[in-house]
Amino acid sequence: MRGVKKANLPTKICLHCGRDFAWRKKWARDWDHVQYCSDACRKGRPVPVPLPVQNAKSILPKPKGVGSSY
Numbered sequence: 001m002r003g004v005k006k007a008n009l010p011t012k013i014c015l016h017c018g019r020d021f022a023w024r025k026k027w028a029r030d031w032d033h034v035q036y037c038s039d040a041c042r043k044g045r046p047v048p049v050p051l052p053v054q055n056a057k058s059i060l061p062k063p064k065g066v067g068s069s070y
């Protein structure tokens with residue numbers, strides 16, 4: 001019967017980072033209002049999303065001199 005507890009925990013989707021997170025004891029009184037997985041997300045901090053930086057550069061091939069020569 002191991003793992004049953006975890007499976008029974010309700011989950012929600014974080015409004016900020018979009019990841020699902022499980023119920024926590026500290027949210028016992030507030031679960032209905034919990035919308036974010038962490039304080040960081042609730043404060044709206046930028047999520048460290050593993051963006052493919054190299055791909056982004058290849059998508060937007062900008063010469064480095066454009067901005068500085070302005």
Ligand SMILES: [Zn+2]
Pocket residue numbers: 014015016017018019036037038041
């Ligand atoms: Zn989050």
